[in-house]
Amino acid sequence: MKLVIAVVQDKDSNRLANALVKEGFRATKLASTGGFLKAGNTTFMIGIEDECIPEVMKTIKANCQVRDQLVTPVSPMGGTTDSYIPFPVEVQVGGAAVFVLPVERFEHF
Template identity: 50%
Template sequence: MKLILAILSNDDSPVASNALNKNGFSVTKLATTGGFLRAGNTTLIIGCEDEKVEAAIDIIKEYSSKRTEIVPSTASYDIGRYASFPVEVTVGGATIFVLDVAQFLKV
């Protein structure tokens, strides 16, 4: 048995979790926050049999699109003042961890 932890954008998580549910996967959703952009994410927790891991990953990939966004950034100048200017960054996609499960209980 495996445990899949998938960190997705809040924009992508509803369709990804619905698709996983429709394909027989039980999904637990956690609200999380990314450290780089300090933006809200969703972490999906999925327990599944070893042979179903690739199917779950394929679904997550299908519904986790990468895109670019303009975010404010700060830069310092020599005179000690700070100015904010927009920077284009890639967001979205998914970060997926697959862990071995030593024991699974449903009580």
Template identity: 50%
Template sequence: MKLVIAIVQDDDASKLVDKLMKTGYSVTKLASTGGFLKSGNTTILTGVKKEEVDNVIKIIEELCSSRKMITTPPPPVAWSSGVYMAYPVEVQVGGATIFVVDINRFEKV
């Protein structure tokens, strides 16, 4: 048994959960927060047989594509003696971070 943990962007989470459930996988969805942009993420947990891990990862890759986004820094709260120049920054968002962990024991009661 394996536990697949996928951290995905909120925008991709519902379609991923729907697809995994339609394919027959049990899914637990947890709200989480990303580090760099402090944006909402979703952590998806699913327990699968070892031979099904590649199929689950394939579904995640299909539905959680990375894309570029332009962020604009917020305006300064107070002007200092220096000059403040806010530049838009292009960052890559989306995609998925996936962990696959061995499970020694699984029970569903």
């Protein structure tokens, strides 16, 4: 038995939760802020058997991997100027920090 603690960006949180449910894993979400990742984040706790580690890792990676995303910034002044032409820029989103902790005992009441 292991306890997987995964810190992921908020924007990947729902997709990861759905993917874990679909794979039959039970996860608890903790409200969290700051730290491992630059944006708002969510911490997942997932209790699993040792042999499921590769599948959980694969699921987290598939849903949270760092990738570039095109974002169109708003006008820097918030107004309209003839000289300002917004164009999309690439920003890095996603990412996950995943800790696998040993569990000495697990009980289910």
